[in-house]
Amino acid sequence: MKAEIIAVGSELLLGQITNTNAAFISARLAEVGINVYYHTVVGDNPKRLEEAITIAQNRADVIIFSGGLGPTKDDLTKETIAKMLGEELESDHAALASIEAYFKRTGRTMTENNKKQALVLTGSKVLTNNYGMAPGMAIDKNGKCYILLPGPPHEMEPMFEKEAIPYLLGASGKREIIVSRVLKFYGIGEAELEYRVLSILEKQTNPTVAPLASPDSVILRLTAKAESVEAAQKLIAPVESEIRSLVGEFIYGIDEDTLSSKAAELLLGNKLTIAAAESLTAGLFMAELADEPGISSSLKGGVVVYDETAKMNQLDIPASLLDEFGVVSPECAAALAQNVKRKFGSDIGVGLTGAAGPDPHDGKPMGTVWIGIACREVVNTFKLSLSGSRNANRKRAARFALYYLIKEMKKRGTEN
Amino acid sequence: MKAEIIAVGSELLLGQITNTNAAFISARLAEVGINVYYHTVVGDNPKRLEEAITIAQNRADVIIFSGGLGPTKDDLTKETIAKMLGEELESDHAALASIEAYFKRTGRTMTENNKKQALVLTGSKVLTNNYGMAPGMAIDKNGKCYILLPGPPHEMEPMFEKEAIPYLLGASGKREIIVSRVLKFYGIGEAELEYRVLSILEKQTNPTVAPLASPDSVILRLTAKAESVEAAQKLIAPVESEIRSLVGEFIYGIDEDTLSSKAAELLLGNKLTIAAAESLTAGLFMAELADEPGISSSLKGGVVVYDETAKMNQLDIPASLLDEFGVVSPECAAALAQNVKRKFGSDIGVGLTGAAGPDPHDGKPMGTVWIGIACREVVNTFKLSLSGSRNANRKRAARFALYYLIKEMKKRGTEN
Numbered sequence: 001m002k003a004e005i006i007a008v009g010s011e012l013l014l015g016q017i018t019n020t021n022a023a024f025i026s027a028r029l030a031e032v033g034i035n036v037y038y039h040t041v042v043g044d045n046p047k048r049l050e051e052a053i054t055i056a057q058n059r060a061d062v063i064i065f066s067g068g069l070g071p072t073k074d075d076l077t078k079e080t081i082a083k084m085l086g087e088e089l090e091s092d093h094a095a096l097a098s099i100e101a102y103f104k105r106t107g108r109t110m111t112e113n114n115k116k117q118a119l120v121l122t123g124s125k126v127l128t129n130n131y132g133m134a135p136g137m138a139i140d141k142n143g144k145c146y147i148l149l150p151g152p153p154h155e156m157e158p159m160f161e162k163e164a165i166p167y168l169l170g171a172s173g174k175r176e177i178i179v180s181r182v183l184k185f186y187g188i189g190e191a192e193l194e195y196r197v198l199s200i201l202e203k204q205t206n207p208t209v210a211p212l213a214s215p216d217s218v219i220l221r222l223t224a225k226a227e228s229v230e231a232a233q234k235l236i237a238p239v240e241s242e243i244r245s246l247v248g249e250f251i252y253g254i255d256e257d258t259l260s261s262k263a264a265e266l267l268l269g270n271k272l273t274i275a276a277a278e279s280l281t282a283g284l285f286m287a288e289l290a291d292e293p294g295i296s297s298s299l300k301g302g303v304v305v306y307d308e309t310a311k312m313n314q315l316d317i318p319a320s321l322l323d324e325f326g327v328v329s330p331e332c333a334a335a336l337a338q339n340v341k342r343k344f345g346s347d348i349g350v351g352l353t354g355a356a357g358p359d360p361h362d363g364k365p366m367g368t369v370w371i372g373i374a375c376r377e378v379v380n381t382f383k384l385s386l387s388g389s390r391n392a393n394r395k396r397a398a399r400f401a402l403y404y405l406i407k408e409m410k411k412r413g414t415e416n
Numbered sequence: 417m418k419a420e421i422i423a424v425g426s427e428l429l430l431g432q433i434t435n436t437n438a439a440f441i442s443a444r445l446a447e448v449g450i451n452v453y454y455h456t457v458v459g460d461n462p463k464r465l466e467e468a469i470t471i472a473q474n475r476a477d478v479i480i481f482s483g484g485l486g487p488t489k490d491d492l493t494k495e496t497i498a499k500m501l502g503e504e505l506e507s508d509h510a511a512l513a514s515i516e517a518y519f520k521r522t523g524r525t526m527t528e529n530n531k532k533q534a535l536v537l538t539g540s541k542v543l544t545n546n547y548g549m550a551p552g553m554a555i556d557k558n559g560k561c562y563i564l565l566p567g568p569p570h571e572m573e574p575m576f577e578k579e580a581i582p583y584l585l586g587a588s589g590k591r592e593i594i595v596s597r598v599l600k601f602y603g604i605g606e607a608e609l610e611y612r613v614l615s616i617l618e619k620q621t622n623p624t625v626a627p628l629a630s631p632d633s634v635i636l637r638l639t640a641k642a643e644s645v646e647a648a649q650k651l652i653a654p655v656e657s658e659i660r661s662l663v664g665e666f667i668y669g670i671d672e673d674t675l676s677s678k679a680a681e682l683l684l685g686n687k688l689t690i691a692a693a694e695s696l697t698a699g700l701f702m703a704e705l706a707d708e709p710g711i712s713s714s715l716k717g718g719v720v721v722y723d724e725t726a727k728m729n730q731l732d733i734p735a736s737l738l739d740e741f742g743v744v745s746p747e748c749a750a751a752l753a754q755n756v757k758r759k760f761g762s763d764i765g766v767g768l769t770g771a772a773g774p775d776p777h778d779g780k781p782m783g784t785v786w787i788g789i790a791c792r793e794v795v796n797t798f799k800l801s802l803s804g805s806r807n808a809n810r811k812r813a814a815r816f817a818l819y820y821l822i823k824e825m826k827k828r829g830t831e832n
Contacts, residue, residue: 013452015443020434022457027431036429037464039457041438048453055471212432276720282706283699286720290698291807293774301726303719304692304702310717310760344726358709391707 067151483567
């Protein structure tokens with residue numbers, strides 16, 4: 001099955017927004033084994049859109065559209081497709097009711113053109129939009145499958161995931177349920193992860209197991225097809241166990257977890273307070289933790305000790321320690337963690353020190369970082385040797401500190 | 417002149433990377449008045465690339481390629497175009513010398529396929545790559561213009577800006593020089609900026625004046641065409657003066673300046689040291705300032721005082737002040753700024769306190785932020801009423817603090 005993605009919108013051709021939808025849709029299609037051969041972007045122009053569709057019909061089996069489903073006269077994706085397929089547009093009751101409810105709820109006045117958003121292609125399956133007004137559509141005609149999705153990513157992405165993917169996979173006739181589970185990794189590269197779970201990747205069928213790398217982390221997505229959610233979960237469970245037995249130490253969370261959300265969950269769940277002393281990261285660790293709402297009952301605060309005097313004056317790091325071991329040392333990281341913990345009266349203290357670059361610092365090469373984590377009476381230190389740019393190294397150091405913090409809290413959890 | 421942008425690379429079709437190149441190129445073409453009608457993405461497949469080029473030749477005058485100029489056998493953009501245009505590939509001396517120098521410098525061994533990167537289309541103008549090995553090319557043939565650019569954005573973007581744009585604008589025959597100057601704004605929205613400089617936008621011809629909004633700031637790009645750099649600069653100067661007289665108070669920098677680079681430049685240039693006390697931003701302000709290499713001689717450090725106890729214990733904020741005025745108040749922001757300045761012995765102290773959200777804090781609505789800046793004996797406070805999400809508000813608060821810091825330092829500079 002060959003797919004083409006057509007994004008519609010003049011703002012894309014003006015460079016005002018980037019076509020992230022095509023990347024999102026492509027990644028999900030790759031995971032379920034559908035090949036994407038072309039992306040096309042075309043403006044809000046019916047003639048050029050029609051030409052783009054004609055070209056796509058000659059080279060693809062599945063054409064996925066994003067954008068152009070809105071209420072204004074510029075929005076003409078479904079009108080153009082209706083004309084080309086010889087279908088009519090009819091008002092969808094559920095979609096219209098949802099639009100009317102939205103206007104009632106927000107106290108705004110609904111105008112005639114808002115009703116246009118409830119129009120769908122006759123004979124199409126309506127894809128529910130839980131985050132906006134314009135419904136999506138899926139229709140098979142003359143051997144081609146057309147999927148119409150709204151442009152805003154926060155509307156399009158869940159709709160594609162929950163409605164379009166099952167439609168595409170079910171197009172064969174069988175009505176199967178698709179269940180995905182995402183395992184999130186840190187501290188391991190994509191190549192090494194693939195190498196370690198190669199035996200699983202090679203024998204995968206149902207569930208499929210797809211690795212995906214972002215600049216900063218790696219995930220494995222397990223996708224199972226079955227008659228029911230329970231049956232799909234039963235297919236996933238043993239494969240997940242096998243993966244965990246091989247590389248479980250690098251898994252920090254699942255599905256929507258981020259490093260900071262997982263750290264916050266463990267801190268708040270265990271009623272642990274935390275403070276940090278940051279040198280090279282200069283606040284990045286605390287700022288990332290503070291991304292999580294509700295963290296104020298755990299995060300007491302901390303100190304940025306960017307220069308050596310600040311380390312001595314603000315956190316009582318002895319000059320003798322700095323003389324003997326240097327600023328970029330496990331001894332300094334441990335002392336930062338212990339002293340900030342004491343100073344803020346927290347359960348956990350985190351210390352970060354290192355040579356971000358571009359130059360070596362304290363005789364240590366760029367990219368050398370020491371992280372100290374003091375938890376109750378125990379303090380552990382961790383060394384990183386990073387190879388990125390100055391600011392990439394600083395971000396990664398903060399993320400690694402969150403990762404080690406999660407590991408330390410999990411270890412405590414199993415020990416108690 | 418109608419343009420189409422063709423990005424080549426299977427990683428785009430797999431959704432592993434997003435096609436930011438098309439957005440960048442489109443935005444720059446829009447600024448110089450060239451219309452983009454289509455974006456196409458095609459994989460590393462010679463037959464499908466050829467088909468995509470044939471389609472583009474039928475609907476565009478200028479075809480801009482990004483990607484597929486590398487050393488591996490997957491990289492086939494120039495080979496495919498050479499074949500279609502009936503041109504040969506020949507080794508470019510300058511490009512080859514630059515590749516050889518790179519390998520010599522890094523001590524790595526150059527293999528035969530690296531030489532492939534120096535091959536260019538006969539009859540093309542070579543576009544120099546200052547940030548990578550593969551040169552770009554520009555060639556006019558049969559009434560169409562072909563521009564070939566490398567895929568990595570940090571190589572492509574300066575090459576497009578400095579070499580492809582002048583080539584495209586000079587294609588008419590006249591060899592004009594293009595000079596751009598970017599004015600960078602903060603603290604003013606795109607709509608208001610446009611409104612205030614409307615008289616200039618409406619009469620613009622040479623230089624053109626193009627507003628461009630990112631999620632967090634607005635720029636005006638002035639682009640002049642002339643016989644020489646000096647002549648172009650003479651065209652820009654009076655328009656820039658006029659803009660500065662209307663909205664100069666919101667300009668924090670030019671061209672490559674960022675808020676943090678400008679703040680660092682003023683701090684280091686005036687030999688001023690700085691410390692910060694951050695509540696809602698929890699380290700974002702310091703972390704952003706520390707993005708700048710060399711900042712360690714100015715940034716002493718600071719304190720994250722996320723909870724009320726920390727504010728009292730770590731920075732001696734009197735309980736009576738918090739009782740009387742609240743945590744989210746100009747009094748608290750001023751006290752944070754003054755006390756962190758004293759504690760770290762710095763010339764400048766910055767204090768940030770506010771209600772990031774999602775809930776009101778201290779009786780103040782979400783989005784209320786107070787910034788205090790203590791500079792020598794003077795302390796000024798600034799109020800923000802932000803309307804974004806929790807984390808957007810935190811980021812904007814940190815950026816506004818940089819912006820007010822820049823303004824305070826500039827004011828001092830003119831007063832002294």
